[in-house]
Amino acid sequence: MYAYNLGIRFQSIVEQRARQTAIWFGERETVSYDDLNRAANRLARWLLGRGVTPREVVCLSGVKSSETFACMLACLKIGALYCVLDPDIPAERLQRILETCRPKLMLAERGLLDKLEKIVADLGVETFEKGTGQLARASGEFADANLPQTRRVTGAHPAYIMFTSGSTGFPKGAVMTHANVLNLVEWGRETFRVTPDDVLTNVNALYFDNSVFDFYTALFTGARLVPFSKEEVKDPKLLVEKIDAAGCTLWFSVPSLLIFLQTMRAADGKHLRSIRRFVFGGEGYPKAKLKMLYETYSDSSELFNVYGPTECTCICSSYKITADDFQDPLGLPPLGSIADNFGFLILDEEGRGVAAGETGELCLTGPNLGRGYYNDEARTGASFVQNPANDKFRELMYKTGDLVRLDPADGKLYIQGRRDNQIKHMGYRIELEEIEGALNRLDYVSEAAALHTSVNGLSRIVAVVAARQEFDAERARAELRRMIPDYMIPSVFHREEALPKNPNGKVDRKGLAEKYLAREN
Numbered sequence: 001m002y003a004y005n006l007g008i009r010f011q012s013i014v015e016q017r018a019r020q021t022a023i024w025f026g027e028r029e030t031v032s033y034d035d036l037n038r039a040a041n042r043l044a045r046w047l048l049g050r051g052v053t054p055r056e057v058v059c060l061s062g063v064k065s066s067e068t069f070a071c072m073l074a075c076l077k078i079g080a081l082y083c084v085l086d087p088d089i090p091a092e093r094l095q096r097i098l099e100t101c102r103p104k105l106m107l108a109e110r111g112l113l114d115k116l117e118k119i120v121a122d123l124g125v126e127t128f129e130k131g132t133g134q135l136a137r138a139s140g141e142f143a144d145a146n147l148p149q150t151r152r153v154t155g156a157h158p159a160y161i162m163f164t165s166g167s168t169g170f171p172k173g174a175v176m177t178h179a180n181v182l183n184l185v186e187w188g189r190e191t192f193r194v195t196p197d198d199v200l201t202n203v204n205a206l207y208f209d210n211s212v213f214d215f216y217t218a219l220f221t222g223a224r225l226v227p228f229s230k231e232e233v234k235d236p237k238l239l240v241e242k243i244d245a246a247g248c249t250l251w252f253s254v255p256s257l258l259i260f261l262q263t264m265r266a267a268d269g270k271h272l273r274s275i276r277r278f279v280f281g282g283e284g285y286p287k288a289k290l291k292m293l294y295e296t297y298s299d300s301s302e303l304f305n306v307y308g309p310t311e312c313t314c315i316c317s318s319y320k321i322t323a324d325d326f327q328d329p330l331g332l333p334p335l336g337s338i339a340d341n342f343g344f345l346i347l348d349e350e351g352r353g354v355a356a357g358e359t360g361e362l363c364l365t366g367p368n369l370g371r372g373y374y375n376d377e378a379r380t381g382a383s384f385v386q387n388p389a390n391d392k393f394r395e396l397m398y399k400t401g402d403l404v405r406l407d408p409a410d411g412k413l414y415i416q417g418r419r420d421n422q423i424k425h426m427g428y429r430i431e432l433e434e435i436e437g438a439l440n441r442l443d444y445v446s447e448a449a450a451l452h453t454s455v456n457g458l459s460r461i462v463a464v465v466a467a468r469q470e471f472d473a474e475r476a477r478a479e480l481r482r483m484i485p486d487y488m489i490p491s492v493f494h495r496e497e498a499l500p501k502n503p504n505g506k507v508d509r510k511g512l513a514e515k516y517l518a519r520e521n
Contacts, residue, residue: 001101003182004154004155004178004179004182005076005079005150005153005154005155005157005178005182006076006159006178006181006182006216006220007073007076007077007147007150007153008150008151009035009182009220009263009305010037010040010073010076010077010219010220010236011146011150012034013033013219013220013221014033014034014036014037016137016196016222017033017196017222017273018033018034018037019032019033019034019424020032020033020196020222020224021033021224021416022035022036022219022224022225023036023066023069023219023224023225023226023227023403023415024199024224024225024226024246025066025226025227026117026242026245027245030146031066032194033219033222034102036066036069036070036073036219037073038143038144039066039070039136039138039139039319040066040070040071040073040074041074041140041142041143041146041147041517042079042140042142042144043070043071043073043074043076043135043139043144044073044074044075044078044147044149044400045139045143045380046074046138046139047074047075047078047080047105047143047145048078048127048149048315049142050104050128051080051104052075052077052080052104052105053078053080054078054079054080054152054157055079055080055081055154055157055158056080056081056103056104057080057081057083057101057102057103057104057161057357058071058075058080058081058082058083058103058104058105058106058330059082059083059084059097059101059103059105059106059107059108059125060072060082060083060084060085060106060107060108060130060206061085061087061107061108061109061112061130061131062084062085062086062087062205062207062314063109063231064202064206064227064228065130065131067130067131067135067136068084068130068206068338069215069219069225069227071107071130072084072160073214075146075160075265076153077146077149077150077153078149078150078153079149079152079153079423080104081101081158081159081160081161081175081190081374082159082160082161082389083097083101083103083160083161083162083163083173083449084160084206084207084387085097085106085108085112085207086205086207086485087108087111087112087138088187088485088486089108089482089485090438090481090484090485091115091116091119091481091482092458092480092482092483093171093484093485094115094116094119095116095119095165096118096170096171097171098116098123098125099123100163100170100171100374100375100376101161101173101374101375102123102125102171102375103125104126105122105125105126105128106125106126106127106128107127107128107129107130107135108127108129108130109129109130109131109132110131112127112130113127113129113268114244119186119349121364129313138159144335151404152406152471153178153336154178155177155178155182156177156179157176157177157178158176158177158178158371159176159178159180159181160175160176160212160272161173161174161175161374162174162176162207162209162212162310163207163210164310164428164429164432164461165428165429165430165431165488166421168215169443170243172373172376172379173373173374173375173376174209174319174370174372174373174374175370175371175372175373175374175426176212176308176313176370176371177370177371179367180312180367180370181212181216181313181314181367181369181479183313183341183368184212184213184216184217184313184314184368185216185217185220185221187315187339187340187341188213188217188221189214189217189221191339192217192250192277192279192304193303193453194217194218194221194223194250195221195222195410195514196221196222196223196224197223197249198223198249198250198293198513199224199226199246199247199248199249199250200217200218200223200225200226200245200248200249200250200252200273201214201226201228201248201250201251201252201253201437202212202214202215202218202225202226202227202228203239203251203252203253203257204252204253204254204427206229208427209310209314210252210253210254210281210282210314210427212313212314212359213252213279213314213315214252218248218413220262223250223312226242226243226248226444226499228242233257235278235341236260236261236264236266237266238269238297239261239266240261240266240272241269241271242269243271243272243275244272244273244302246254247274247466248274248275249274249275249277249288250275250276250277250279251275251277252278252279252280252281252359253279253280253287253427253518254281254283254426254427255280255281255282255284255286255289255290255427256283256284256285256426256427256458256459257427258278258280258285258289259285259286259289259439259457259458260277261318262289262292262293267293267297268296269296269297272297273300275297275466276300276301276302276305277299277301277302277303277304278297278301278302278303279304279306279318280294280303280304280305281304281305281306281308281315282424282427282428283424283425283426283427283459284332284333284415285332285333285457286454286457287325287326287328287331287332287333287417288329288455288457290321290333291326291329294321294323294326298321298323302320302321303320303321304318304319304320304321305318305319305321305333305334305335305336306318306319307335307415308339308371309364309398309400309402309429310429311369311370311372311383311384311398311400312342312364312368312369312370312398313368313370315366315397315486316338316342316368317335317336317337317338317339317340317413318337319333319334319335319336319412320336321333326520328454331414332414332415333411334407334410334412334414335404335413335414335415336412336413337411337412337413338364338413338483340462340484341366341367341368342364342365342366342368343349343364343365343366343391344362344363344365344405345362345365345387345388345397346358346359346360346361346362346363346406347360347361347363347388348360348361349361351388352388353389354410356406357405357406357407357408358405359399359404359405360400360404360405361401361403361404362400362402362403362404363387363397363399363400363401363418364397364398364400365395365396365398366399367386367395369396369398370398372384374383383398383399384396384397384398384399385397385399393485397467401418401419401422402414402415402417402418402419403415403417403418403419404416404471414484422461423452423459425452425459425460425487425488426459426487428485428487428488430461430487432450432451432452432461433450434446434461434484434488435450435461435484435488435490436449436450438480438483438488439463439465439476439480441483442467442476442479442480444467444468444470444471444506445466445467445471445476446466446467446498447465447466447498447499448464448466448499449463449465449499449507449509449512450462450490450511451463451509451512451516451517453513453517459490459492460491461488461489461491461492461494462490462491462492462494462516462517463490463491463492463493463494463497464493464494464495464496464512465494465495465497466496466497466514471495473493477489477490494516498513499512500512
C-alpha cells in the first residue's frame with residue numbers, strides 16, 4: 001500500500017497488527033490497534049458531521065486517554081489539523097493560542113471548558129466535552145470502517161500545530177505536514193531499530209514536541225505505546241515501577257527527567273532494566289550526570305543524544321554515546337550528524353558560510369522543514385528564508401537560532417549556545433523576553449531581566465527586578481502563574497532599585513549575570 005499520508009500509514013499497520021496492543025495504560029486497560037482504528041473512524045465521521053473540513057483546526061485537551069489518541073488519529077484521517085492544549089497553563093495564554101489557530105472545534109474535559117467558557121464564546125468556537133463517555137456515545141452512531149476521504153489527504157496537508165514560546169509574548173504555532181512526520185517515522189524506525197516487539201514510553205506531555213516521536217514512532221511502526229500521566233511522571237517510584245511492569249524497551253525524554261530519576265535514586269540499575277535504548281534531547285545533558293547513567297546502563301542499553309527544533313518535526317540529528325565521549329569531562333555530548341533527508345548550513349551573522357571549525361548559526365534545509373507558523377506570516381518570514389547558497393530557484397531554509405561548530409577532525413556537530421535570548425529549560429524552548437514581559441506587567445515592577453543558568457546540571461531561571469522595597473517573591477510567583485506556565489516561573493528573584501544599563505542604554509545583562517549567576521553556581 002502506498003502510504004502517502006499518515007492515515008493510510010496507520011491503516012496499513014492496523015491490517016498487520018489488528019489484535020495486538022497499541023496502547024498500554026496498565027494491566028487492566030489496554031487498547032488494540034483494531035479498536036483504536038475503529039474508534040478513530042467513528043470520531044472522524046462525527047467530526048465531518050460537525051462541519052470540520054480539511055485544513056481546519058481541532059483543539060484537544062492534553063489529557064492522555066484512548067479518546068484523545070483516537071481524536072488525533074481522526075483528524076489525520078480527514079486532513080484536519082489537531083492542536084493539543086495544556087489544560088494547566090493560564091487562561092490568558094490559552095486565549096492567545098485559540099486566537100491564533102481559530103479552531104473549528106475544541107474537545108476537552110469539563111474543567112478546561114469551564115475555564116475557557118467566556119473566551120471560546122467570544123471567539124465563536126464550538127466545544128464538546130470529552131472524558132465522560134459523552135463523546136464515545138455521540139460518535140458511536142457512526143460507521144467504524146476506514147473512510148474514503150482519507151485517500152484524498154496528501155503528504156502536503158498539515159498534520160498538527162505545536163505551539164512554542166515567542167519573544168513578543170505571543171506563542172508561535174509550528175505547522176508540520178503528513179510528509180514531514182512520515183519521514184520522522186521512517187528515520188526513527190531505522191535509527192533506533194524499532195520493531196513491532198518494542199514498547200515505547202510516553203512520558204512527554206502531548207503538547208510538548210518530544211511527544212511527537214513517542215506517538216508516531218510507536219503507533220506507526222506497529223510497536224506499543226505506554227502513556228504516563230503527569231502524576232506518574234512526577235513520582236519516581238510510580239514511574240519506574242510502571243516501566244518495569246510494561247516492559248518498556250525505548251525511553252525518550254528531556255535530560256532533566258533522567259537527572260531527576262538519578263537524583264531520586266530511581267535510575268539505580270535495579271529498575272529500567274528492560275530499556276534497550278535511552279534517547280534524550282531538548283536540552284543539554286551535563287557529562288558528569290550522563291557518565292553516571294552510561295556507567296549504570298551501558299552494559300545492556302544504548303544511549304542516544306538527539307537534537308531538533310519543533311519547526312522540523314522535533315528531531316534532525318542523533319548521536320550514540322560511547323565511553324570515548326567522557327575523556328573530556330566538561331561540556332555537553334555532541335549532536336553528531338544531521339539526519340538523512342535534511343540538509344544544513346552553518347552561517348555567520350551576515351549569512352555567509354563559516355570556515356571549517358568555526359561557530360555559526362545552524363540552518364536546516366530539505367523536505368522536512370515545517371510549513372512555518374500558523375496564522376503568523378511575519379514570524380514565518382523571519383525564520384523560514386531563502387537559502388542564500390541557492391539563487392536559481394525557491395528553496396526555503398529554517399534558521400534555528402542555535403550556534404554550532406562542525407569539528408573538522410571528527411566530523412561531528414557540537415552545540416555552542418543560542419544566537420538570541422532563547423533558552424532550553426526542562427526541555428521547553430523559551431524566549432526569556434516572554435518571561436520579562438510577564439514580570440513587567442506586575443504593577444510593582446518597573447524593570448525586569450530574566451537570566452538562565454545551570455546548577456549541578458539542572459536548568460534554572462533567575463529573575464532580577466527593579467521594584468519597590470516590599471517586593472514579595474511568593475506574591476510575584478502567584479501572579480505570574482496567571483500569565484505564563486509553571487515551567488517559565490523563575491526559581492529565584494533578586495531585587496534592585498534600578499537595573500544597570502550599558503553604554504547603549506540597554507539593560508546590562510552581562511553585568512547582572514556576573515553579579516547573580518555566580519551565586520547560583
